[in-house]
Structure formats: C-alpha cells, structure tokens
Amino acid sequence: MCGSRTANGRFRSAVIAVGMRENPHLIAVVDRSRCEARGPCVDTCPTKAIRVRPVPDEVKSDLGALSRLKLWVHGGEQAFVDPEACLGCAACVQVCPENALGMRKR
Numbered sequence: 001m002c003g004s005r006t007a008n009g010r011f012r013s014a015v016i017a018v019g020m021r022e023n024p025h026l027i028a029v030v031d032r033s034r035c036e037a038r039g040p041c042v043d044t045c046p047t048k049a050i051r052v053r054p055v056p057d058e059v060k061s062d063l064g065a066l067s068r069l070k071l072w073v074h075g076g077e078q079a080f081v082d083p084e085a086c087l088g089c090a091a092c093v094q095v096c097p098e099n100a101l102g103m104r105k106r
C-alpha cells in the first residue's frame with residue numbers, strides 16, 4: 001500500500017488512490033452563511049476531516065439574523081473542518097450543493 005500517515009494518523013493513500021492532489025498550504029473553510037449541513041462533503045473527504053455537528057453558541061453569536069434563521073431551519077447543525085486532518089485536496093469544495101466550502105491559505 002502506498003501512502004503515509006497524516007499528523008493525526010489518518011492515511012493519505014485514499015487521496016492518492018482517487019487522484020486528488022494534496023496541498024499542505026491550503027485548508028478547507030466553511031461559509032457559515034451558506035452551509036445547510038447536507039453532508040456530501042462528509043462522505044467525500046478522504047480523511048474524514050469534516051463533521052456535521054451542532055453549531056456552538058459562540059459561533060452562532062457571530063452570525064447575522066438571516067444566517068441564524070437559516071441555521072435554525074436546517075436543524076442547528078453545520079459542517080466543521082478538522083485542520084489537523086485536512087489535506088487541502090479541495091474535494092469537498094467540488095461536491096457542496098450550497099457552494100459553502102472554499103479553500104484558503106493556512
């Protein structure tokens with residue numbers, strides 16, 4: 001098996017196997033005004049770096065009124081990226097139906 005372990009012990013071989021390209025200088029970010037917790041990013045991420053979970057109060061307090069309403073309508077959950085596990089491959093960006101994922105420099 002080719003591949004190596006990331007800092008948190010997850011294999012990179014899945015990324016290599018499907019032809020995705022790692023980029024250690026990038027990390028996935030979630031647009032809190034767009035995410036509807038629909039979840040294809042969770043299934044697509046080769047290292048399971050994305051989890052859909054309840055949005056903490058400190059994050060909610062930074063949202064505008066419309067985003068808070070949208071969050072409530074969609075069950076109070078959104079996607080969160082584990083920075084230690086993200087390989088910067090951008091696979092999640094390509095599958096999000098809400099265009100809620102993007103990449104930024106680390």
Ligand code: SF4
Nearest residue numbers: 045086087089090092
């Ligand atoms: S860029 Fe997205 S799909 Fe790729 S490892 Fe990071 S969170 Fe997962």
